[in-house]
Amino acid sequence: MHQFHHTECLKALYQVILRCFRKAVYIEAFNCSVIRHVVKDVVEDDKNDVWILNVDVYLAPSKTTIASGKIEFSIKLNNEAVTKVVDVPENSMVVSAVIEVPKGSVHPWWPNGYGAHDLYLLKVRYSAENEREVSIKEVRVGFRTVELVQDPVGNGYSFYFKVNDVPIFMKGSNEIPVDILPERGQDKKKIRTLLETARDTHMNMLRVWGGGVYESDYFYDLADEMGILIWQDFMFACALYPSNNDFLENVLDEVDYQVKRLSGYTSIALFAGNNENEGALRDDWYHVRQNFTLFKNDYVKLYVDTIKNRFEEITHKRRIFVASSPSNGKKTEQEGYVSNNPYDQQYGDVHYYNYVLNPLNANILPIPRFASEYGLQSLPALETWLTATSNYYDLFINSEFVTHRQHHPLGNGEILAMINREFHLPHATDQRYVESVIYFSQLIQALATKVQTEYYRLHRSVIHQDGRGNTMGALYWQLNDVWVAPTWSGVGNNQRIQIY
DSSP, rough: OOOOOOHHHHHHHHHHHHTTSOOOOOEEEEEOOOEEEEEEEEEEEEETTEEEEEEEEEEEEESSOOOOOOEEEEOOOOOOOEEEEEEOOTTOOOOEEEEEEEGGGSBBBOOTTTBOOOOEEEEEEETTTTTEEEEEEEEOOOOOOOOEEOOOOOEEEEEEEEEEEEOEEEEEEEEOSSSTTTGGGHHHHHHHHHHHHHTTTTOEEEEEEEOOOOHHHHHHHHHHTTTTTTEEEEEEEEEEEEEOOHHHHHHHHHHHHHHHHHHHTTTEEEEEEBHHHHHHHHTOOHHHTGGHHHHHHHHIIIIIIIIIIHHHHTTOSSOOEEESSSTHHHHHTTTTTOOOOOTOOOOOOOEESSSSSSSTTTSOOOOOOOOOEEEOOOOOHHHHHHHOOOOGGOOOOOOHHHHHOOOOOOHHHHHHHHHHOOOOOOOOTTTTTTHHHHHHHHHHHHHHHHHHHHHHHHHGGBBBSSOOOOEEEEEOSSSSSSSSSBBOOSTTTEEEEHHH
């Protein structure tokens, strides 16, 4: 029998541990305390012609206590620097500072298409009392305001974003994970290509969908640089979740970490508690109507009492939160966080899909305040398919291969129906058939998305007699995809751009 040396055992254990993590693993050694998070936001003070930069620094102790010391804040502006020093009492886990920045010393940050996206480096330096150990963290600050306006309009409330006091029509898409394997989703080249595609196609907002992952710091850094606002879902989607104490404690850990990590990014405009769970509960997707009150109480306990309350504690209520997407926004809150009709077009945001009626007929479309999901499927490009199979017969739309990869019920039939409504396909025995189906599927998807997007944009300044209108956002489903399959995406799995 082979006798393992202890170093071999440690090496094997180390390899196992490394395979348990999807991000780089490192060891951080310190004697006193270190900066764990820098959470910041900016508020405009017109009266004094300054920006108010609010900063919370979260410290982590080496053992059980935080060593006393000081924190120095310094930010480089256009022609000067502003510095502030704050004392750190012993055992202070959070240290706050308020820094005034003259408006004339910085350029405001604007979304893509509205101006520059200037960012300014804020350096935070913690030093223990003995000065023998320091911890430094650098973050970038964009000076801008974001407001979600929900004022009475028509028979409901408006739902639109103002950036630097300018109402902005949000145009963009929904982002799903960069890769099916989270560790590959950290790939900087993939992330940059995806966000550059969004920027270069004039998008100013992406919704990070709640059925995916919280993206990497690099993703949000690039969004800051490119002026792409982020609608950030918490990662809860299309399901009923438990509300027992163990689960909620786990959720609190998630909220603590992600809000402290993400809320300081200039690009993040809004956090939403979940994807489609309010509508799922109200419309009884999971057949729990007989116990509706019980499940509603669980819903409120998770998304309001736990997530929303902790979110507001960390952000001091200076960040925007809605409990669900879609929701009726302020009206949802007034109705106890589960609206009687979560899809009311006169409030909040709407998800809309229709695979039966003619997608080129704008008369079938809703007129919501904000369309945060809508879309149709098509087939990936031939070159994309060939990365998954070399068998020509696999490429026929009703093949076992394509059917296996079609996860939308009846999806392949719906694609063919949309094509046949507008175009004449060659016979299935024609050598052009496969490529024709692919091309026409992408063409009808692009035309339908164009019709729907322009229809929403048309209603930006229109209020109908029934109260619908004042549409101020169009985010189509979806920007990207994680595998080769029939898809709603505008960018294929291999980052090939579709006709979209």
